Amino acid sequence: MENIKIKYDIIDLVCDEKELFSNIYSCPVCYEPLFKKQIYQCSEGHWACRECFQKIINSNNSHCMSCRKKIGSFNELSRNRGLELMIQSKKIHCPYSFSNIWCNPDEADFEKQNNVELFFDLDNGCKETFKVEQLNNHLEKCNYRFVECSNFGCDEIVRLNKIEKHQEICKFARITCRDCETKIKRIEETDHTEVCPSVLIVCVQCNQSVKRCYLKDHIENTCEQGIIKCKYGDCQSVYKRNQLSNHLKQVDHSESMKRIIDLQEEEIEQYKEQLKESNERCLDLIKNFKVIDRIFTNYEESYRNKWEISDFKQKIRNFGVFDSILSLSFKIGFHKFYLGISLTGKDGFNNKDTDHFTLYLYNKNNIPTKVRCEFEVINHIDKLKNKKIEFSGVFEKTYEEQDNYIEYVVSKLSDLSRRNGFLSNDSFETLSINFSITVNKNNTIFPLKN
Ligand SMILES: [Zn+2]
Ligand SMILES: [Zn+2]
Ligand SMILES: [Zn+2]
Ligand SMILES: [Zn+2]
Ligand SMILES: [Zn+2]
Ligand SMILES: [Zn+2]
Ligand SMILES: [Zn+2]
Known part of the structure; x- marks a missing residue:
């Protein structure tokens, strides 16, 4: 200031x-x-x-x-x-x-x-x-x-040439406790002395000076004048701690000590027995755990359903290069998927003649996983002619805006017609696909989330 x-x-x-x-x-x-x-x-x-x-x-x-x-x-x-x-x-x-x-x-x-x-x-x-x-x-x-005194809490205003003198006595100046070296305000000095852990306190039993923080331990465990109960045998005598060796010389504890040692030996045998049982039970638990662990790591979860697209020919008649028909989404475990159909070239790219019918599986929430897909394009006339497709793929974590997908080129578009049974022989011209998607939990990698 x-x-x-x-x-x-x-x-x-x-x-x-x-x-x-x-x-x-x-x-x-x-x-x-x-x-x-x-x-x-x-x-x-x-x-x-x-x-x-x-x-x-x-x-x-x-x-x-x-x-x-x-x-x-x-x-x-x-x-x-x-x-x-x-x-x-x-x-x-x-x-x-x-x-x-x-x-x-x-x-x-x-x-x-x-x-x-x-x-x-x-x-x-x-x-x-x-x-x-x-x-x-x-x-x-x-x-x-x-100038204003710079000590926090002090609002004294003094002339600059007097500020040093003021701070020597300022109640809010920081001083160091000479016992515990904690920094305290001068105004807190008296209160601090009442609780300072390093202040020496005289033990009322032995008159020794002990730091406040050690006093409790001193009285309970080491004070020479502290009264203790004899712990040898079943003696039960009470004496000052510094009288212990005298007491042991004066009183013969050997009879009762022997009795107690015998008792303790019996107890030790019992404990050993219990320990053995516990160990065996532990081994059993570990065995069970391994079985459960194996079940979990091989655990797969599948989703099975049918996708029906009516007016199929109508819907794709005016398809552009990146147009697609998308299914509703469905959940398998933590994963959310949906299906798609687009027209592509024979190699799956849609930059050449797009006269092929390609199936897509989209992973909506971008959790990396491995999947196995089974599709069955239904033949409405003869189910023996159903077209079965199996493919599998891995969804890696991506950083693109779009949903990740895997694809499979099914057949030429001209292979789907009412006449050959792949579209229903009614006014709906429905394309029906049975599908089963299996997610292998073993390959589920959880993304790090903040
Ligand atoms: Zn003038
Ligand atoms: Zn003026
Ligand atoms: Zn001046
Ligand atoms: Zn001050
Ligand atoms: Zn202190
Ligand atoms: Zn003492
Ligand atoms: Zn004793």
Whole structure:
């Protein structure tokens, strides 16, 4: 928050002859301070800032604001460098020499209230005086300017030359805990000491100092003065931890220890037996799992249906090169397919004579898979003459906009007629195709999705 700007009237800063200066330091037309402006005057000596005369000249009513003399252009005015110089070289106090030209980061508060008397800050304020024209230069380097403390949470505003001193005591300054080296705010120091894990705490049992974070463990497991129950045999005695070896010397535990060891041996035998059973059951499970795994990896899913296209000849009569008849889509597992018929050349391309009838299988959702297709073009007269087609293919992942497909050239178009039975012998001329599509799950590769 350095270089906080303060709004004030230059007149407030003037060292002497304030009364006289108050009549000339601002433009009589726009009232803005003249110390950064050029001053012009009419032939009668009425002066104003350049901007104000510019407005007068630009207006329809271009007369001097005082004597009403006509002013056509700047040629009819003269610049008053004497007055400019007088204003520029007027001695002023640094704004930071006052205690109540206060500044808040909130700009609205900058404005000096009218009629508020300014008080010199004789103890802490800036003592410098300088010419008006040096004001900006001075403000940039004045050590007495007000700055906001940079510590988060602190809203103190102090003079720049006092900021270091302030931060040495600032409640919001970051300090390092000397015990755990955590960074904390100075204001949190007392609270932190209450919970700091590295502060030494005196154990009430043994008077040893232990870090807070180890105290619980110390009391439960290592404190020499801690009371423990004898764990050897069925002794049940209670004594301080540092009395253990004495106790073992004084009391003979061997009888009850022997009894317990015998008991434990029996238990161990039982556990061994249980472990063996568990292992056998595990092996069984692994065997079962392998069977299931094999079933899954060989799992296939098929879809079987019939596709009927009525008015077949009618529909393809006016086919263009890329026209096709498409079936509704159907799902097999995760996959969505649909069928298509187009006319192509003998080799499947549709750039030559398109007198062949080609079947397409489209993969709609672009999930890579391997498929096997069986088609049967029905002969409506003699089903022994049904035309059977089998083909298989792999759908790779594609990055094209269009659906991926595999194709098969079935026959010459002229091979499909009512007469030979491949179109129904009624007014519908239906082409019927039985089909079965099999997706091998083993080849299903799931795409990575975000
Ligand atoms: Zn003006
Ligand atoms: Zn005039
Ligand atoms: Zn200063
Ligand atoms: Zn502070
Ligand atoms: Zn700490
Ligand atoms: Zn202790
Ligand atoms: Zn004991």
